[in-house]
Amino acid sequence: MEKQENRRVQRLVLVLFPLQGHTTPMLQLGSVLYSRGFAITIAHTRFNPPDPINHPQFDFLVSGTPNIEDVESINLNCQAPLQELELQKQTAYSQVAGVIHDSLMYFAATVANDNKIPSLVLRTSSAAFVQAYAALPHLLAEGSFLFQDSMSYEQVPQLNPLRFKDLPVSRENMALTLELIDIVSKYKRSSVMIINTTDCLEHLPLLQLQQLFQVPLFGIGPLSKVASASSTSFLEEESSCIAWLNNQTLKSVLYVSKGSLAMSDEKELTEIAWGLANSDQPFLWVVRPGSVSSSDWTELLPQGFREHVGERGLIVKWAPQKEVLAHFAVGGFWTHCGWNSVMESLSEGVPMISCPQFFDQKVNSRYITYIWKVGIELDGELERGDIERSIRKLMGGREGVEIRQRAIELKQMIDVSILEGGSTYNALNDLTEFLLTNKIPPN
C-alpha cells in the first residue's frame, strides 16, 4: 500500500514500549487514528520491533537499543533519537500534532514538551489499575500496606472493591514498584490521558481517575475491537489451530494462555497438564517457548499425559488469540488476566477462569470475578484437583451457565459502546477533534 503521509497534514508520533501487551494496543491506536486521517510515525526500540510488513500505512523510527530489564535506561537510551526527529519542524505536507507515548516511555513527554508539542499518554491497563497504582505511594507512606499481609482479604480504604491481596504489589516486587514510582515521579507528565477501557466496564474507576488526575481523559477501548485486524504478534501465530477448532463442537473448548511474560516451573506445568487431562474437556493450550523454567518448550510434560489426552487437546507455541476467542468452538478462557487478554475475552463474550500472577493481573481478576461476575478465580498454588473442578464448573456446571450469560450480556454492552452514540465511539470522536484543533493544554 502506498504511504499516504504526503496527503496527510497532521502527523502523530506514537512511542512504543517493547513488550507485547504494550505494543499491541499502541499499534491498534495507530491504525484507528490513521483511519481518521492522521499520518502515523511509530517510534520503537531495536528490541521487539513491530513488523512493518503488517503495517504498511505507518512510518517507523528506531529510537534506541535498550536493556529491557531497566525501564530508566530504556528512557535515557531512546531520548536522543526522538529528539533528533526535530518534532517541532514542519515538513512541506505534515506537522507533528502530538506525541502519544506508553506510560513507561515517560521521557517522550519531556521531549514533546521541549519541542512545544502536545503529549498524550496511552494507558494500556485498566482504569482500576491506574487508580490503584496511583494510590500506592500514599498507602506505602501511610504504612498501611506494609502492616498488611499481601494475602489479606481486608478492603483497601478508598479503593473499593480491591482488597490488599488484589493490589499490584507484593513483598517480592516491592523494591521494583518503589523504584518505578520514584522514576516516574521525576519526569514530566502528559497532560492528556487515553485509556484502553470503556465506560460500561469501568464507569466508576474512569470517573475517579478523572477527578484524581484532572486531565482530559478518553476511554477508547477495547482497542482490539475498534482497530483493524492486522497482526501485532512478536511470535509467529500458529494458525493451524483454527482447523483443529473447526472440528470441535460449539463452546466446548477451553483456551489456555498465560500471555507473553508469565512463567511456570515443572511442578506447575505438571499440575496444569493433569488438571486439563482429568477435566475431560477439549483444550487449546499455549505453551510459549522458554516459558517453563529449565526447558525449551514442552519437554517437561508428565509421562503419559499426551497418550491420556490424545486428540482432545492441542498445544501450540503462540495462537492467533483474537481469532481463537471469536471462534464458535471456544467456550472458556483460562487466563493470567493480562488486560489485553481480558478485553479480548470480554469483547467476544467468553467467560474466564482467572489465574493472576502479578501487577495489574490481580486487579483485573477482582473485576472479572467480583464486579462483572464473568469468571471464577483459581487462587493460590495450582493443584490438579482444583483445576479440574474449576474447569468443570465453568464449562459444564450451573454456575458456569450463569457466568456465560453475564459474559454475553457484557459483550453486547461493549458492542453498543463502539457503535454511533456509544461511549467509545464518542471518546474517539472527541480525541480526534482534540488532536485536530490542538486543544490540548500545554504541559
Ligand code: UDP
Ligand atoms: N497473545 C496472542 N497469542 C497467544 C498469547 C497471547 O496473540 O498465544 C496476545 C493476546 O491476544 C494479547 C497479548 O498477546 O493481546 C498479551 O497481552 P496481555 O495484556 O493479555 O498480557 P501480557 O502478555 O502483557 O502479560
